[in-house]
Amino acid sequence: MKYFFPVLALTLGLLAGSASVQAEEGHGSELMSSGASVRDQASLQRGARLYFNYCVGCHSLKYMRYSRMAKDLGLTENEVMQNLNFTGAKFDGPVISHMPPALATKWFGKAPPDLSLEVSAKGADWVYTYLNTFYLDPHSPVGWNNLTLPNAAMPFPLWELQGMQTAVMKPGSAHQVEKLELSQPGRLTPAQYQQATRDLTSFLQYVSEPAALQRHRYGVWVLLFLAFFTLLAYMLKKEYWKDVH
Numbered sequence: 001m002k003y004f005f006p007v008l009a010l011t012l013g014l015l016a017g018s019a020s021v022q023a024e025e026g027h028g029s030e031l032m033s034s035g036a037s038v039r040d041q042a043s044l045q046r047g048a049r050l051y052f053n054y055c056v057g058c059h060s061l062k063y064m065r066y067s068r069m070a071k072d073l074g075l076t077e078n079e080v081m082q083n084l085n086f087t088g089a090k091f092d093g094p095v096i097s098h099m100p101p102a103l104a105t106k107w108f109g110k111a112p113p114d115l116s117l118e119v120s121a122k123g124a125d126w127v128y129t130y131l132n133t134f135y136l137d138p139h140s141p142v143g144w145n146n147l148t149l150p151n152a153a154m155p156f157p158l159w160e161l162q163g164m165q166t167a168v169m170k171p172g173s174a175h176q177v178e179k180l181e182l183s184q185p186g187r188l189t190p191a192q193y194q195q196a197t198r199d200l201t202s203f204l205q206y207v208s209e210p211a212a213l214q215r216h217r218y219g220v221w222v223l224l225f226l227a228f229f230t231l232l233a234y235m236l237k238k239e240y241w242k243d244v245h
Contacts, residue, residue: 029128045075054157066084066090109153120122134162158196160187161186163185164183
C-alpha cells in the first residue's frame with residue numbers, strides 16, 4: 001500500500017504530461033473525428049494508393065514490408081510492384097523513401113519523419129485533422145501553415161486534391177485563426193477530400209499496427225470460446241453440486 005500513492009502520482013503526472021504535449025502540438029485546436037477503420041479493405045487500398053502517390057517521396061514506413069502489405073490488403077505482388085513501388089525496392093523489402101536525408105535536411109530544416117507509428121503516437125483523429133487544416137501562409141518558408149501543428153516545416157502535398165485554404169483571423173487579432181475558408185477548389189469536392197484523408201488515415205492506422213487485422217478476426221473466435229467455456233463450466237458446476245443440500 002505504501003507504494004500505491006507514489007505510483008499513482010507518477011502515472012497521473014505522465015498522463016498530464018502527455019496531455020500537455022498534445023495540447024501544445026495542437027495549440028488547443030479541436031480534433032475532428034476521423035472515422036478511420038482498418039476493417040474496410042477498400043478504404044485501406046485507396047489510402048495506400050494515396051500514400052504512395054503523395055507521401056512516400058519524403059516519408060518512409062520502415063516497419064512495413066511490401067509483401068506484408070500486399071497480403072493484408074488483398075493485393076497481388078504484380079499490383080504492388082507496378083502501382084505502389086516507386087523506389088525500386090524488393091517485394092519483401094521495407095517501404096523506404098528515396099529522398100536523401102542530407103538533402104531533406106537542407107530543404108526542410110530536418111529530415112521528414114518515418115510514419116510507421118504516427119497514428120500510434122498521436123492518434124487517428126490527430127492525423128486526420130492535420131491533413132484537413134493546411135492553409136496558405138505567405139510568411140512561412142514553405143508557403144503553408146497548419147492549425148493542428150503550427151509552423152510545420154512540411155509543404156502541403158495534397159493541395160491539388162483539396163485546393164487552397166486561407167485563414168480568417170479573429171476580429172482584433174492578427175495571429176489567431178478563427179476558421180479556414182476554401183479560396184481555390186481542388187480536384188475533389190470537400191466531401192470527397194474528407195473521404196480521401198479518411199482513407200489515408202485508415203492506411204496509416206493499419207501500418208501502425210498490422211496485427212490489428214488478425215486480432216479482430218481472432219477476437220470473434222475467442223469470444224465464442226469463452227461463451228462455450230462458460231456454458232461448460234456452469235453445467236459442470238451444476239453436476240458437482242446437484243447432491244449438495
